[in-house]
Amino acid sequence: MPVTQFDIPEKYSYQNGFDNYLESEAVPHALPIGQNSPQKPPLGLYAEKLSGTAFTAPRHENKQTWLYRILPSCAHPPFTSCSPPPNESYITDENKLHYIPNQLRWDPFDDDSKEKKDWVEGLHRVAGAGDPTLKQGLGIYLYVVSRDMDEKQAFYSADGDLLIVCQEGSLDIRTEFGWILVRPMEICVVPRGIKYWVGLAQGKARGYALELYQNHFVLPELGPIGSNGLANARDFQVPVASFEEDHGSTASDGKYEWRIKVKFNNGLFETRQRHSPFDVVGWHGNYYPFKYDLGRFNTVGSVSYDHPDPSIFTVLSAPSERQGTAVADFVIFPPRWLVGEDTFRPPWYHRNTMSEFMGLIKGGYDAKKGGKGGFVPGGASLHNVMSGHGPDVESYEGAREGELRPQKVGEGSCAFMFESCLMVGVSDWGLKHERGVWGEKVQEDYSEHSWGGVKVHWKGGKAE
Ligand SMILES: O=C(O)Cc1cc(O)ccc1O
Numbered sequence: 001m002p003v004t005q006f007d008i009p010e011k012y013s014y015q016n017g018f019d020n021y022l023e024s025e026a027v028p029h030a031l032p033i034g035q036n037s038p039q040k041p042p043l044g045l046y047a048e049k050l051s052g053t054a055f056t057a058p059r060h061e062n063k064q065t066w067l068y069r070i071l072p073s074c075a076h077p078p079f080t081s082c083s084p085p086p087n088e089s090y091i092t093d094e095n096k097l098h099y100i101p102n103q104l105r106w107d108p109f110d111d112d113s114k115e116k117k118d119w120v121e122g123l124h125r126v127a128g129a130g131d132p133t134l135k136q137g138l139g140i141y142l143y144v145v146s147r148d149m150d151e152k153q154a155f156y157s158a159d160g161d162l163l164i165v166c167q168e169g170s171l172d173i174r175t176e177f178g179w180i181l182v183r184p185m186e187i188c189v190v191p192r193g194i195k196y197w198v199g200l201a202q203g204k205a206r207g208y209a210l211e212l213y214q215n216h217f218v219l220p221e222l223g224p225i226g227s228n229g230l231a232n233a234r235d236f237q238v239p240v241a242s243f244e245e246d247h248g249s250t251a252s253d254g255k256y257e258w259r260i261k262v263k264f265n266n267g268l269f270e271t272r273q274r275h276s277p278f279d280v281v282g283w284h285g286n287y288y289p290f291k292y293d294l295g296r297f298n299t300v301g302s303v304s305y306d307h308p309d310p311s312i313f314t315v316l317s318a319p320s321e322r323q324g325t326a327v328a329d330f331v332i333f334p335p336r337w338l339v340g341e342d343t344f345r346p347p348w349y350h351r352n353t354m355s356e357f358m359g360l361i362k363g364g365y366d367a368k369k370g371g372k373g374g375f376v377p378g379g380a381s382l383h384n385v386m387s388g389h390g391p392d393v394e395s396y397e398g399a400r401e402g403e404l405r406p407q408k409v410g411e412g413s414c415a416f417m418f419e420s421c422l423m424v425g426v427s428d429w430g431l432k433h434e435r436g437v438w439g440e441k442v443q444e445d446y447s448e449h450s451w452g453g454v455k456v457h458w459k460g461g462k463a464e
């Protein structure tokens with residue numbers, strides 16, 4: 001079911017469509033007509049170009065936006081490194097990733113510390129691959145956020161596009177392009193370089209995020225499915241321009257009041273400036289943040305026999321240079337009818353060349369037990385390149401013996417997967433949380449518990 005669109009404050013207004021060339025004016029005539037950079041842009045604004053691809057990228061991939069703002073982004077003193085950074089996610093040398101073939105599963109990530117964490121502090125890298133300096137790879141994050149970012153603060157990542165999967169609590173996100181509300185069962189993508197502020201729309205918030213160091217998310221090809229299906233383009237929502245006038249504040253200590261934090265090669269830097277970065281009065285282009293309600297996903301599946309590949313559940317895909325091979329696919333497992341005849345209906349046992357990081361937004365997952373020590377909302381699992389996995393013994397035996405009537409699975413549930421062609425390493429924090437305050441979350445007995453007791457059904461070559 002789609003997340004209801006009623007009763008939301010007017011500041012959250014959206015334009016619809018995926019990858020459209022859009023424009024938005026918070027004040028009429030903020031955008032120049034017929035050109036991008038007139039001698040004097042309208043209304044005394046500065047014209048600033050923000051590119052998301054090389055200038056010369058092919059037309060169908062080219063991404064850029066023209067921003068018309070009160071002051072240009074460059075007006076700030078040099079950045080300085082934040083030391084110590086607010087958490088270990090931002091340390092590059094000390095925070096090496098561990099590449100291990102074990103199946104891993106984590107209990108729900110909770111932060112019981114008394115200290116409240118804002119977005120920048122609450123974002124923890126659990127896994128990753130590649131290198132932002134080479135624009136190759138990805139980072140996988142868990143966040144638990146318990147307070148708004150301070151006023152007059154903004155954050156951006158130079159490392160990549162951030163896909164946010166909201167699991168609990170809603171995020172009130174102010175971007176240079178306008179406001180976005182992201183609620184549980186909704187996702188949001190904030191592309192590389194775009195400045196934003198994150199507040200809490202209610203209580204604390206928890207979720208997952210994937211940072212894409214290369215390329216951008218696209219909708220998957222539909223092939224024989226036809227021209228509609230899966231995530232439909234018109235259901236993606238893009239904010240409308242919204243700005244504030246704040247271009248001259250100085251803090252009492254004589255320093256400029258606005259703090260801009262940047263994640264740059266996984267390090268954290270800060271500068272202070274006198275003007276609000278949220279001063280964009282109008283913009284036009286195809287490089288912008290957007291959101292999507294996972295409840296609008298149009299799920300397809302087998303209506304005859306056998307369990308199809310999970311690629312039919314792909315919401316967004318970030319292709320690599322190799323056709324059909326994604327640096328990151330974002331895949332969901334929504335409620336759906338299973339009707340397969342003579343079919344083992346849950347996922348089959350498998351070993352994949354792709355790595356699979358999974359999380360659970362709500363409910364349960366048909367191949368894994370819930371409850372304590374199981375796969376539960378807010379928890380996660382990682383099945384790395386060629387690491388065998390599949391239904392746990394209980395789910396297997398149940399599905400093997402179950403009556404094959406039409407059955408709705410996943411009612412009230414939504415699991416998801418970040419699938420990547422890259423081998424994924426796990427951070428120290430992800431493995432041990434040594435420096436963290438969240439305690440040990442790795443389930444030591446995951447594999448034994450799930451598959452230690454798989455039964456022999458072989459009857460010495462005799463049919464059952
Ligand atoms: O491992 C998993 O649970 C994810 C998954 C689901 C599925 O339906 C088929 C393959 C697959 O990797």
Ligand SMILES: [Fe+2]
Binds near residue numbers: 350383389
């Ligand atoms: Fe899998």
